[in-house]
Amino acid sequence: MRLSILDQAPISSNQTPQDALKESKRLAQVGEQLGYTRFWIAEHHDLAGLACSAPEVMLSYIGANTKTIRIGSGAVLLPYYRPYKVAETYNMLATLFPNRIDIGIGRAPGGSAEATNALSDRFLQQVWDLPKSLEELLHFIYNDFPADHEYAKVKAAPIPETAPAPWLLGTSKKSALLAAETGMSYAFGQFMSENDGQDIIKQYRDSYKPKKEEHKPNVIVTVSAICADTTEIAEEIALSSLIWAIQKEKGEGNKGIPSVKKAKEYPLTEEEKHKVEKMKQKMIIGNQMEVKKKLLDLQASYQADEIMIVTITHSPEDRLTSYKLISKAFK
Incomplete structure (x- = not known):
């Protein structure tokens, strides 16, 4: 099974x-060493706790510090x-970086309404116009405008030997x-979806x-997904990102992902405890064999060609360990 990394x-x-x-950058390098297929980095705007507002800049940095792993946006x-x-x-x-670039496209704002307005005064209109913009982008990538098109003589230079591979990202x-x-x-x-993914993907294929x-x-x-040597350790590590999600919802997440110790000490209402349990149901948390089984089950239920894993932990070492254990489980 092909495995890849989404980094936020x-x-x-x-x-x-x-x-x-x-x-x-270090995660991309380790992912390459472990044999992950691709490394995508997300685009967010003025969201506390997320550092990348310009994937294209990070991809230059990451591409220069890796050699073979595919790299791309998740998403532009x-x-x-x-x-x-x-x-x-x-x-x-x-x-x-020949034959290594993916261009993932999304339509979400990736930030607050204020940040959206600061970036564009026509965002909602452009969301409605996305099919047209996407078609235009693909023509530029493949350099295949019809002869009578107003941009037929315009090239998105430089023209690479292998075009970037386009992907559309979504949840609907x-x-x-x-x-x-x-x-x-x-x-x-x-x-990040509450929808019936199996049916959505079947409609895509059909x-x-x-x-x-x-x-x-x-x-x-x-x-x-979060993987550790034992299920108990994985549950502890996962608590940081779960509590951080609760904090962000309450406007308290500006200090970033809390440590496991701070996460354990954070007081939760009964409603928040229920939210945490519901979030955990969307995640894959466990030891090496548990995570492997759940990923295989997910691939089978979705008929996916590839599984991409996003892992948020307080400790960078815990994150690397999670990706290492998952990779080794599939060797």
Whole structure:
């Protein structure tokens, strides 16, 4: 089974943003050594505890410090940007790092309403126009505008030998059908969805229309997972990210991911305890064999071609250990 990494560049309570970004680089390097297929980094804007607002900058840094692992955005929030500029940026990356670049596209704001307004005064309109923007972006990437198109003579230079691989990221039937209609690969965010993912992915496969003859439907399912030597340790480590989620909901998460000790000490109401248990049900938490079984079950139920794992812990070492144990379980 192909395994990959989604990194949100989380900032722990004892870290600076620079520390967090350096840990992202280290995670990519370790992921490469362990044989993970790809490393994607997310785009967020003015969200406390998340350090990456510009994936394209981080990908240059990570690409220069790795050699073989595929790297990409998870995702470029396309409603903020003109497709031509996005194509230029990722063609540049694909020229620097041949046959290694993915360009994941999303439509979420990735931040507060205020941050969204600071980035764009037409965001909602651009969300509605995403199918058109996506089509334009794909034409720039594949350099195949119709001869009578207004951009037919415009190239998203430099043109790499191998184009960046486009993916559409989403959590809904709408995004799945758009990926199918445009012949794109699809990454389903199971870790942040309340929808019936199996049915969504089936509709994607049933509706898929290849843009090029060699294209086939391709599905990644992204899941939150924490693995440790024992189930008890994994549960303890997971508590940091779970309590941090509660803190963010209450506007208290500005100090970053709390330590396990602080997470254990955090007082929870009965309602918050219920929320924590509900969040845990969306995660995969356990020892090596437990996590392996759950990932295999997930792949089978979703008929996924690849599983992408997002892991948020207070300790960078705990995060690396989790990815190492999961990788070894599948050797």
